[in-house]
Amino acid sequence: MHSLEHLQIFLRVAEMRSFSRAAESLGTQKGRTSTVVRQLEEELGVRLLHRTTRTVQLTEDGRSFYQRARDLLSDFDDMSTMFAGDDVALRGRLRVDFPTELARSTLVPALPGFMALYPDLELELSSTDRQVDLVDEGFDCVLRIGPIGDDTLIARPVGRLRMVNAASPAYLAQHGTPLSLDDLRQQGHRTIHYSRTLGARPYGWEHPDGDDYATLPLPGALQVNSVQTYEAAGLAGLGLIQAAHTGIHAHLESGALVEVLPDLRPEPLEVSLVVAHRRNLSRRVRLFMAWVEDVLAPYLD
Numbered sequence: 001m002h003s004l005e006h007l008q009i010f011l012r013v014a015e016m017r018s019f020s021r022a023a024e025s026l027g028t029q030k031g032r033t034s035t036v037v038r039q040l041e042e043e044l045g046v047r048l049l050h051r052t053t054r055t056v057q058l059t060e061d062g063r064s065f066y067q068r069a070r071d072l073l074s075d076f077d078d079m080s081t082m083f084a085g086d087d088v089a090l091r092g093r094l095r096v097d098f099p100t101e102l103a104r105s106t107l108v109p110a111l112p113g114f115m116a117l118y119p120d121l122e123l124e125l126s127s128t129d130r131q132v133d134l135v136d137e138g139f140d141c142v143l144r145i146g147p148i149g150d151d152t153l154i155a156r157p158v159g160r161l162r163m164v165n166a167a168s169p170a171y172l173a174q175h176g177t178p179l180s181l182d183d184l185r186q187q188g189h190r191t192i193h194y195s196r197t198l199g200a201r202p203y204g205w206e207h208p209d210g211d212d213y214a215t216l217p218l219p220g221a222l223q224v225n226s227v228q229t230y231e232a233a234g235l236a237g238l239g240l241i242q243a244a245h246t247g248i249h250a251h252l253e254s255g256a257l258v259e260v261l262p263d264l265r266p267e268p269l270e271v272s273l274v275v276a277h278r279r280n281l282s283r284r285v286r287l288f289m290a291w292v293e294d295v296l297a298p299y300l301d
Contacts, residue, residue, distance in 0.1 A: 004076060007069045009036045014049065014066050015095070015138030017056045067135060071277070094284045095124040097142040101227040102296075103127035106246045107143075110295045114288075121284065129196075129227070134276040140285050142274050143292060154275050158293055159300030160268030162245040166257040170237040178260055181207060181216060184240075192239040193223040194230045206242060206266035213267045242266045246299045268301045 012022040013033055023030040041048050048062035058066055098107055103125070115123070126132065131149055132139055148155045176187045183189070184205065193202035202223065204215030220239050224230050231248055234241035235256055241248075251257040273289050275281060281289075 004073060006036045006040065007073060009033050010040055010048070011066065011069055011073070011138065013037055013056060014058050014062065019056065063135065067276070070138075091120045092282070092284055093122040093124065094141075094288060095126070095139050096288065097126040097128060097132045097139050099143065099145050100127045100129050101231075101244070101247045102143065102145070104228070104247075105250070106299065107292065107295055114291050118287075134274065140275070140282070141289060144272050144274050145269050147270075148272060148274060154277060155272040156274070156289065158271040158273055158296060161271050161296075162268055162299055162301050163242055163266040164245050164248070164252070164259050165240065165242055165261045165265060166234060166248060166252065166259050167240045168235055168237040168256065169258055171239065172258060172260070174237075177258075180261075181264065184216065184218060189218060190239045191218040191220045192230060192233045192241050193220045194225070194227070195223060196225055198223060198225050205240070207261075207264045208267075244269065244299070246296075249299075271296065271300065 009022070009026065009028075009032075012026055013019055016022045016025065019033045019037075020030045023033045026033070037049060044061075044065070046061040046065075047059050048065055050057045050059055104127070108125075108127075111123075115121070126137075126139070131144070132142060134142060134153065143158075144155075145161060175189055176183070178184050178187060178189055191205055195202060202217075202220070205218045206213055206215050208214075218240070222233055222238050224233060227243075227247065230241060231243055231251075233239065234243070234248075235251060240260070245252075248257055252259060273292060275285065
């Protein structure tokens with residue numbers, strides 16, 4: 001078997017789906033990355049990657065080898081620091097994914113403190129609202145809101161993300177401040193509809209109903225499919241919104257938005273840290289997950 005460095009090269013090619021980009025990120029020649037992967041394939045007697053003019057993708061054998069190689073390198077990282085205390089420098093690469101709005105409003109602003117603690121850590125941060133593929137895209141850890149959607153993944157619950165009802169002062173001046181569900185109907189309130197798919201049936205206005213939650217149909221002339229646009233529409237006075245406290249807390253503090261119906265908040269959203277496997281999480285991943293939990297703690301119910 002070739003060296004651990006060769007496994008690292010293969011992993012980077014598989015994760016970046018490109019020999020040239022992998023070589024650039026590793027500071028080596030494209031020809032060397034291609035040679036290393038070809039040698040691995042010859043030694044193993046299987047094809048690890050499908051190569052086209054546009055992209056590189058793992059074969060089924062490649063996926064299996066990729067996972068074992070990641071485990072091996074993770075084990076090596078743990079073994080090399082197994083007697084190290086928390087004061088030992090954290091090194092290596094960590095690839096993570098956050099929901100876009102949580103990244104913008106809460107986690108990225110807190111990153112300077114984490115990076116100052118571990119200046120030798122190479123962090124690759126993705127922020128997207130789609131569900132990334134941890135294995136195919138090479139993520140060490142992702143933060144997800146709501147259902148995980150894949151029972152092969154290992155989810156560690158973090159808590160429930162606090163939701164609030166809010167509107168702009170201009171909107172409330174025009175329509176009145178609702179104090180009950182009846183006020184929402186009688187005062188002629190409207191909401192901004194959010195849906196990941198434009199044209200889909202609106203979710204409705206969510207509220208507690210005994211031991212459960214129910215939705216109240218409210219009219220609204222605007223439907224959006226972006227959390228950022230949803231919040232911007234609320235700030236513009238286009239309607240009531242129901243948003244995560246993490247995203248709009250600064251607007252609530254400044255007065256640009258006002259919380260309404262605080263006793264009728266929508267159901268909190270489940271937040272989880274997700275990894276591809278439970279076995280032998282590296283020290284990098286463990287410390288990063290602990291940091292994420294600390295940052296989010298003030299916003300969780």
